[in-house]
Amino acid sequence: MYLDEHERRRELYRLQAMLCQVLADPTRIELIELLGEGPKAVKELAQATGQRQAKISQHLAVLRQRGLVHAQRVGTEMHYSLTDSRILEACHLTRSLLLDQLLRQGELAESVLSERR
Amino acid sequence: MYLDEHERRRELYRLQAMLCQVLADPTRIELIELLGEGPKAVKELAQATGQRQAKISQHLAVLRQRGLVHAQRVGTEMHYSLTDSRILEACHLTRSLLLDQLLRQGELAESVLSERR
DNA sequence: TTCCTGTATTCGAATGCGCGAATATTCTAA
DNA sequence: TTAGAATATTCGCGCATTCGAATACAGGAA
Known part of the structure; x- marks a missing residue:
């Protein structure tokens, strides 16, 4: 039942993915x-x-x-x-990440529009 | 194309879910x-x-x-x-959440074991 | 050009997920 | 005990995702 460091890390990633899946x-x-x-x-x-x-x-x-x-x-x-309560934190962090992405995309869209004028 | 506040919030949740899906x-x-x-x-x-x-x-x-x-x-x-870089932060936060969960489960397991002795 | 290395894409099969519909379960009140 | 309200579970379908295998593509060197 003991895993080497590599396998342990991979097992952790697997569990983390399952957690993210719940938030998805x-x-x-x-x-x-x-x-x-x-x-x-x-x-x-x-x-x-x-x-x-x-x-x-x-x-x-x-x-x-x-x-x-x-x-x-x-x-x-x-x-x-x-x-x-850190579940909420995780949600808020991913949301702020998302909002930044949307902002960047918005700026990109605006710059494309201004180029075309 | 303008949504009321309720729909906008729901649309945000949808996008956030897509982001989490990527991390899953x-x-x-x-x-x-x-x-x-x-x-x-x-x-x-x-x-x-x-x-x-x-x-x-x-x-x-x-x-x-x-x-x-x-x-x-x-x-x-x-x-x-x-x-x-906040993508990394989000990963780290969900991982620390996971680790806490695992710790709690470990404690639970130990307490169950000690009860049975 | 042709070959080789590095990378991307497509396809098909297997698996997993979310949903509605129907049904079960559990508790309270009468 | 029966009725009813609140919640949980099961089933089956459609859809998305993941993976390996095979293939395509792009750039550099000979």
């Missing part, structure tokens, strides 16, 4: 954002996102299985919350 | 890490990762199309480099 869905990102405001019931999440309940439950199951969120029964409801 | 592959993560050290030729990358050249080119094409890396001809070689 718009609905799950929105759920993470909403849960960043505090614990919420499934119904609330479905309402806030405008998605069907079954779909929300499916995505919550993915987040749960990967340990990103934690579920707690409260009467008949299930209250979900983030297990680690 | 172990080979691509390794390439990003390697390029974090500085520009490298395809051959070097293939050698460093131990993967076939065609596979590396395929993944580089994905990174290129999403604007994460930039390619430059140098003689007969193509030198790839990161377009933004």
Whole structure:
């Protein structure tokens, strides 16, 4: 069960890819954002996102299985919350990366337009 | 072409998911890490990762199309480099998130083991 | 030109993912 | 106990992704 350094590094990359895969869905990102405001019931999440309940439950199951969120029964409801606030940080960092990309593309588009004038 | 705030937010989530999707592959993560050290030729990358050249080119094409890396001809070689160092930051943040998760799971496993003694 | 090296692309098969629809499950209240 | 509300799960389809294999392409040297 002991791996050499090379294999260990590669195994880490594999796990990291699985983590990123969880973040690679718009609905799950929105759920993470909403849960960043505090614990919420499934119904609330479905309402806030405008998605069907079954779909929300499916995505919550993915987040749960990967340990990103934690579920707690409260009467008949299930209250979900983030297990680690750094999940939010990761989301925000990738978003700022994205925004910079979009800005750059916007500048590129503008410069192309001004060349053509 | 103008979207209301709700639709704009959702469009942003969609783009962010696409960005995360790019980071959701172990080979691509390794390439990003390697390029974090500085520009490298395809051959070097293939050698460093131990993967076939065609596979590396395929993944580089994905990174290129999403604007994460930039390619430059140098003689007969193509030198790839990161377009933004924050890509590395994003990788490092998700990795530290992962490591914390693994640590927590390790502690959990240990506590379960000690209970059984 | 021809050969060789380095790189890119295409194709097909296998696998994985997200979704809607339908159905199960779990808890509370009556 | 039954009814109903909240949530979870299963199934099957369509779609995207990954990979190896084969091939194409581009530039330098002879």
